[in-house]
Amino acid sequence: MGIYLGLDSSTQGLKALLIDSGEGLILGEASVNFGAELPQYESPKGFLPNADPLIKVANPLLWADALDLVLAKLAAAKMPLGKVAGISGAGQQHGSVFLNSSFEDALANLDSRKNLPEQLSPCLSREVSPIWMDRSTAVEVAELQSQFGARLQSDTGSPAIERFTGPQIRKFSKTEREKYRKTVHVHLVSSFMCSLFCGKSAAIDYGDGAGMNLLNLKTLQWDGEIASFTAPKLLDKLPPVVAGTFIAGHLSPYFAKYGLCPGIPVAVWTGDNPSSLIGMGAGEPGVAVISLGTSDTFFAAMREFKTDPAGCGHVFGNPQGAFMALICFSNGSLARERIKDECGVDWDFFNKKAGAMTLPGNGGRLILPYFEPESTPLVLKPQVKSNFDTASSAERVRAILESQALSIRLHSGWIGEKFSRIRVTGGASGCLLFRQILADVFQAEIETISISASAALGGALRAANAVDGIPFGELYKKFTAAVECTKSNPANAAIYDDALQRYAAMERGI
Template sequence: MYLGLDLGTSGVKALLMDGEQRIIASANGELQVSRPRSGWSEQNPQDWLNATQTAVAGLRASHPAELVAVKGIGLSGQMHGATLLDASGAVLRPCILWNDTRSHKEAAILDADPRFRSITGNIVFPGFTAPKLVWVKENEPNLFAQVAKVLLPKDYLRLWLTGETISEMSDSAGTAWLDVGNRRWSSELLASTDLDESHMPRLVEGTQVGGVVRAELAASWGMGSRVVVAGGAGDNAASACGMGTVTPGSAFVSLGTSGVLFAANASYLPNAESAVHTFCHALPNTWHQMGVILSATDSLNWLSRITGKKAADLTQPLGETLRAPTGVTFLPYLSGERTPHNDALIRGAFVGLEQETGPVEMTQAVIEGVAFAIRDNLEALRSAGTELARVTAIGGGSRSVYWLKAIATALGTPVDLPADGDFGAAFGAARLGLIAATGADPVVVCTPPATRSTIDPEGDVMSAFADAYGRYRRLYPAMKAA
């Protein structure tokens, strides 16, 4: 048996998988986000441990015999979070999360230093870890002076599991301290933020052993001895392992709270100016590129809140027949935007509202706006040298046939739907646990699921979608100048 632990923003998911990669059971522990000020987003690391205990307790209650047989654990986690520890291992402050934008000025200063893009292959985004530490240094200097280790969220979970400070390349690539092409910490970039490699965890590949579960914790969970913990992965790379997106040319689009267009690469292909993330993959000698939008299903959830209608009730009147865009355009920049704009301060908008506009037209515009934002990501990937013949859809938003038709038509690319099953980050983490425990070939383990169906672009409205996308593209610079 193998256990995948996925530490997300809203909860921890624990998934049990057997040696044949059959999912046996899963359980969850909930998390909350603290937003003490505008633009701030924090969590107490102790809450991650409590949620993990809750999730594993759920599995132990339902499948105690299977938990005894666990030989490997894989970790997946929300990226970029700054978890700061003192010399005794105590947490110094709440973790500053991936969607916290307080350090946008510090990010811009670091990004202006050409060494960062040259060594990391990426823009220094406000959500990355390095600018958060610069913010702490400038705003909480006494606390910064006590920092002995900086850990990413899943690696704090690993510290609790194993007693070791270890990370891996896919997650560490999102700190702005990693030499992504050479898969190692950059002492030069660390020094530029008044840190050094002693502040960083040791690096392993995501498929390698990254610790062993402490005997007392294993006993409390009803596990046997020497349960290995894999290096693991950041959440998007873990999802890619779950989806089998590990070979060149494979790609997925994820419609979750945020949106991701992810493509696997056999070589390092940086193009920071495109605002595409170029990160190490969880598999050795493999990289990936991804475009990220910050509000995908969150845009529909926002509309749900302000209209007082459930998201399903908003989309139901649209049916499944794709409509040509109306004159209403939605910009989904509710929390700023990453790809392609790298703009933490831009905000969303409806444009083209009129007396006849109602909830149906606004819902249609929100769905189209997210589809067009993903099209922006596709164009950014193209500028970075990656062409996609097709994509596989995952995430909660992929349950909407209408939304997938809009995305396929906006992209001009077929969208595949996987066969029923759970192929997300927790499953990918469990696969990494299997590989670390057995030494199995990662490519043999991380195979894609069967395709249940394919949604093709709809030719009769492609011209209308192209015109609407052109209008969408013109609105960002107009909003920026306003």
């Protein structure tokens, strides 16, 4: 039992959270908003603006700068960093960092009198990092799919996906050959951040590695044939791939300036979604999680390995062991905010009042809300379609929420499990109307937990498990107990079963 530090390097910010595993307490937390607190990187939403809406890249030095800043905040708040027994964390999935031959030496000789960005800047073989929102790799996806066909999904858990790291690496190797030639290390955001803590190049875990179109989930090794086709000598540039309980290294002396003890264990980092699975207490099969953020995601531990016949869902490694399923819906809060703004209503109306003014089923009104390119189903050109001509503001609010809930149910059916409990997290999890709609659409109990920073909490829990051997079940009881539960109304089951069929027909028509 001890104190553990968990971090989450997400799209728009970095969060850090301290737990006392013995007492079951959150001792403190700190966060950095990239746009507001690090404006010099000109990334108000966490990525660099680009005239091409398909291109989404970030400066990886931004993430290193944020790490210095968030640890300084914890130190200034007098958090007991000197008592931290282990560290782990999570990074936004699929993002890639390209580094040259100076990276290892720079990490081994970090100077505490300087900040991380100035010491890491010379190590970048590519100045920017494609992130999970980048969809500029349609050509590379087609090449990979043509070369490997169904094997790509059956072996790696996903077909070739524009956002995934493999196609991004392939594009870089083709379009910027000299920079790729100088690349010695290809890291994910998670393994890059873990490397900073360890003072050496760190491994990639099965959870995040599965989001690359490169990891063979049957062997749990990089797939040599796929990697060789993806880019020249790629296998030589990838870190080792390991289980989520692996100790990646020990803390670099650089971080002593914040009060942390050099040499403490650093457990391998993972992706933000696998880490949230743990942080939501859902590492065992039977409980699903819906994360309602910029994008909405549905994920759950799997009883057996299987893939989505439609190619929209993905299989990643579960940090607790075996596998997890994940489906990403790009138009999450983006779509909800657009409808709210178009209706000219506030969040109180959206979250509560609209529900009292409308009925379940909403007179059959449905929306395909693809304000931005959509992942599930794959829609590369934005388009918004509805099956109604007129509707009140309250009816439009219910239409977007019911449509999103129906889409999540429709595209999670391939997992083959009837979930009786679903946990929700993210900004929209506070919407009472949405929670009731989800409960009725799935005919399941919708639960919330007290801690919103589920990916950072997952990092801390994973550190406690990897370093001290504390069972996940014991940690879940202390940190992830449900605090609110929304019950389903059985009378609405038939209404939403019918709506599901109509929504599926609308979707087939696009």
